[in-house]
Amino acid sequence: MYKRLELHNHTTESDGTLTPSQLIQFMEEKLVDGFAITDHNTISGHSKIKGLLEQKKSSISSIYGMEYTTYYGHILCLNLKEYLSWESIDYHRPERLFHSLKEKGALVGVAHPFSYGHPFARGCRFDMTITDFNSFDFIEIFNNPEPLHQVNEPALLWWEDLVLKGFPLSATCGMDLHGRWDMNNQYATFIEGVNGGNIEKELEDAIRHQKTWVSRGPILESQYNSQKQTMLFTICDTKKPGFLHSDSDRYILTLRSMTGTVVKEFPDCQSLEIPINELYPDSNTRSVLIPKLYQNNTAIENLVAVAPVIVTVC
Amino acid sequence: MELIYETGGILNEGFVGQISYTVCLDKVYDAMDIEFTFDKQHYQTITEEMGKKTRESCRGTEYEHASEEELMDAMRGMKTEIHTIVTMNDTFIGGVHKQLTTRHMVYSKDFTSDGCIPQERISGVVKVTLAVFNVLLDGTNYRLKLSAGNEEKQISPDGGAYV
Numbered sequence: 001m002y003k004r005l006e007l008h009n010h011t012t013e014s015d016g017t018l019t020p021s022q023l024i025q026f027m028e029e030k031l032v033d034g035f036a037i038t039d040h041n042t043i044s045g046h047s048k049i050k051g052l053l054e055q056k057k058s059s060i061s062s063i064y065g066m067e068y069t070t071y072y073g074h075i076l077c078l079n080l081k082e083y084l085s086w087e088s089i090d091y092h093r094p095e096r097l098f099h100s101l102k103e104k105g106a107l108v109g110v111a112h113p114f115s116y117g118h119p120f121a122r123g124c125r126f127d128m129t130i131t132d133f134n135s136f137d138f139i140e141i142f143n144n145p146e147p148l149h150q151v152n153e154p155a156l157l158w159w160e161d162l163v164l165k166g167f168p169l170s171a172t173c174g175m176d177l178h179g180r181w182d183m184n185n186q187y188a189t190f191i192e193g194v195n196g197g198n199i200e201k202e203l204e205d206a207i208r209h210q211k212t213w214v215s216r217g218p219i220l221e222s223q224y225n226s227q228k229q230t231m232l233f234t235i236c237d238t239k240k241p242g243f244l245h246s247d248s249d250r251y252i253l254t255l256r257s258m259t260g261t262v263v264k265e266f267p268d269c270q271s272l273e274i275p276i277n278e279l280y281p282d283s284n285t286r287s288v289l290i291p292k293l294y295q296n297n298t299a300i301e302n303l304v305a306v307a308p309v310i311v312t313v314c
Numbered sequence: 315m316e317l318i319y320e321t322g323g324i325l326n327e328g329f330v331g332q333i334s335y336t337v338c339l340d341k342v343y344d345a346m347d348i349e350f351t352f353d354k355q356h357y358q359t360i361t362e363e364m365g366k367k368t369r370e371s372c373r374g375t376e377y378e379h380a381s382e383e384e385l386m387d388a389m390r391g392m393k394t395e396i397h398t399i400v401t402m403n404d405t406f407i408g409g410v411h412k413q414l415t416t417r418h419m420v421y422s423k424d425f426t427s428d429g430c431i432p433q434e435r436i437s438g439v440v441k442v443t444l445a446v447f448n449v450l451l452d453g454t455n456y457r458l459k460l461s462a463g464n465e466e467k468q469i470s471p472d473g474g475a476y477v
Contacts, residue, residue, distance in 0.1 A: 013429050015413075042410075069397070087332050087445060118371070119392070123447060
């Protein structure tokens, strides 16, 4: 099964307006499978969420994290078991903090990297110089409330460029929720999991293996057929509430690689099979492919879903 | 509650960094209140010179081509931003991100402030760090008070205030 996750949420423990209890209730109402608590620079909500979920015997899963809110950028941290101090953050070497967090088993990502920053909102934009792109795990490619062209599109392109260079970074997204905000038709993160499975483990597996989907609704699956030498792409409905799609909307697949972008239209709203040689027309090198699903045309406004990168096709 | 430590200082415009205070408690307490206040959170008046200076610091950023009106609006929204972080015996016990110019970090048996982790008892070494993200104006004053006690009823139900 696919699990729909909301990975970036704040409560009254930092600057949100929902208490931990209200956050759980809100996520349950919105039919989310798992949510993270990622308050700014505090983990005080963790034990509250844990206690409340135990009391309620709720089936919703929780992920414990924090948004490290530093002078030079926000670092989203998931599966965080203990608070690590961030104040010695080095503008020129953020990897020091990334490594410390990863040593403790946390998943480390860059939140809203191109958000507006100094001089009006110090720290909101990620200004630090990263030299080791293996030192963190994911990039928040869509921070839903942020402007599409100025903030989210550059984040998506940054992630794509790094992935095409071979860095094993996953894509995530989030609401950056600070209240009862409308989540209809917004991007959510999806991972594979099993009913009743350990969400922290499933999230870790997904992020470490670049198996995250970022989508407003449907999931784009890909499957290599070695006998036919084709790649089959299938659209799978996740029933995410609020996804806007009409029967007349055409689905379009793009596959970006180092050598260019292949664009194909789905003949129906279900599946599309492409011969491998059409995916790599100009090169003997079979580089990473980034599959994306659009509605009607390939304008960023019509981007429906980003699927896990296809790393090797032999 | 007994006042254990009180201090204060003045911040200059543009300062980014931390100021930490460490208090060694020689008794065991069951309640503690850390009160932090600061002033000059926003520009009271925006002079032409301030506008020019801000315009200058926008060079190379997404605000570079903002109109005068947009710049003024943005400046009215600018704020001095200070986080407070507390550790006890080197363990994190709370952080406040909410930009309240008067804030309390209260730890007691009945109540713990938002952002803080409940503690069975207060003892040992308490370190309060002011993480200063932004200071708009020279001469920004701040005060910090640390009080502790053993009578739970001294903490009011809404926290913060104590008798």
